[in-house]
Amino acid sequence: MGLFLSTAVNKIDKKGRVSVPSHFRNVVSALSFQGVILFPSHHHACLEGFGIDYIEEISNRLDTFDLFSNEQDDLATTIFGESVQLAFDTDGRILLPQELREHAGLTNEAAFVGMGQKFQIWTPEGFQARKSASRANVASKSLTLPKGQ
Amino acid sequence: MGLFLSTAVNKIDKKGRVSVPSHFRNVVSALSFQGVILFPSHHHACLEGFGIDYIEEISNRLDTFDLFSNEQDDLATTIFGESVQLAFDTDGRILLPQELREHAGLTNEAAFVGMGQKFQIWTPEGFQARKSASRANVASKSLTLPKGQ
DNA sequence: TGACTTCCCATGAAAAACCATGTTATACCA
DNA sequence: TGGTATAACATGGTTTTTCATGGGAAGTCA
Numbered sequence: 001m002g003l004f005l006s007t008a009v010n011k012i013d014k015k016g017r018v019s020v021p022s023h024f025r026n027v028v029s030a031l032s033f034q035g036v037i038l039f040p041s042h043h044h045a046c047l048e049g050f051g052i053d054y055i056e057e058i059s060n061r062l063d064t065f066d067l068f069s070n071e072q073d074d075l076a077t078t079i080f081g082e083s084v085q086l087a088f089d090t091d092g093r094i095l096l097p098q099e100l101r102e103h104a105g106l107t108n109e110a111a112f113v114g115m116g117q118k119f120q121i122w123t124p125e126g127f128q129a130r131k132s133a134s135r136a137n138v139a140s141k142s143l144t145l146p147k148g149q
Numbered sequence: 150m151g152l153f154l155s156t157a158v159n160k161i162d163k164k165g166r167v168s169v170p171s172h173f174r175n176v177v178s179a180l181s182f183q184g185v186i187l188f189p190s191h192h193h194a195c196l197e198g199f200g201i202d203y204i205e206e207i208s209n210r211l212d213t214f215d216l217f218s219n220e221q222d223d224l225a226t227t228i229f230g231e232s233v234q235l236a237f238d239t240d241g242r243i244l245l246p247q248e249l250r251e252h253a254g255l256t257n258e259a260a261f262v263g264m265g266q267k268f269q270i271w272t273p274e275g276f277q278a279r280k281s282a283s284r285a286n287v288a289s290k291s292l293t294l295p296k297g298q
Numbered sequence: 299t300g301a302c303t304t305c306c307c308a309t310g311a312a313a314a315a316c317c318a319t320g321t322t323a324t325a326c327c328a
Numbered sequence: 329t330g331g332t333a334t335a336a337c338a339t340g341g342t343t344t345t346t347c348a349t350g351g352g353a354a355g356t357c358a
Binding site: 160162163166168170171240241242 | 346347348349350351
């Protein structure tokens with residue numbers, strides 16, 4: 001299983017295209033869909049990104065709710081309604097929809113930040129600020145990782 | 150497995166036709182019926198939509214009720230009785246029946262909202278309200294997805 | 299005949315495919 | 329080990345195709 005690791009900054013051209021870092025593309029190369037799923041983060045001015053497998057997993061878990069139940073509807077609306085499926089072009093680029101660019105404040109550069117199972121897309125400046133903040137949180141709250149099973 | 154993802158707003162012309170977003174059409178392109186199934190939602194002023202394959206899944210779930218029980222009768226009547234099967238025309242459009250347009254309050258624009266296995270059709274304004282409500286529900290009820298096995 | 303539907307065509311905009319280039323990283327070889 | 333050939337990558341631009349949308353013609357049913 002590949003993980004999204006490290007950070008890379010790529011240019012957004014005037015059509016809204018941006019190269020997905022090649023080591024991110026390798027992570028999803030074995031999956032059924034050659035591309036990524038993006039949706040606006042509810043917590044930050046950034047985008048959340050996944051491979052298609054992650055979304056399929058979410059879909060499977062949603063099946064454990066009753067059909068047409070309020071719970072299923074709320075979750076599906078929030079998760080799937082705002083997400084976008086973007087295929088790589090022949091050069092490994094994706095076209096960032098206007099709406100998503102605006103949500104994250106992206107103009108001419110995008111920072112791809114690996115976070116293991118998922119990744120995030122920030123403006124380079126936004127990510128610097130976020131990095132400082134999260135580092136401070138980890139230190140001040142003495143955050144640690146839970147034990148494995 | 151294709152999933153209905155993201156939201157797209159398309160125009161309804163004066164004949165009642167509306168383009169189904171191309172990425173929604175792709176989801177059902179491999180199925181035996183080139184088109185969608187629609188019926189009025191029981192919970193909201195919107196329409197529920199599926200590919201032909203998902204009707205079987207609904208049928209299976211109905212089997213979990215006792216045969217001839219009131220619940221099964223009620224659900225089967227509303228779901229199967231009120232649903233319509235709409236084929237794509239040569240340009241990928243469907244003709245929304247008057248009755249369904251009225252149920253959802255649709256006049257000149259339709260928002261197609263992807264929800265994974267199914268999708269919904271709203272007025273753009275109706276969906277904005279719905280999106281806020283579902284997001285608030287997810288947050289306030291701490292709705293989360295059950296862990297996979 | 300008249301409402302409605304299905305099929306067909308036109309058009310502008312958007313997206314996808316294609317091609318070219320400079321730069322960096324990798325592999326290869328002496 | 330050093331240096332060179334090769335491949336991969338990010339990036340820009342151009343061309344081709346798809347898509348959404350409007351309108352009209354032909355067909356259908358009551």
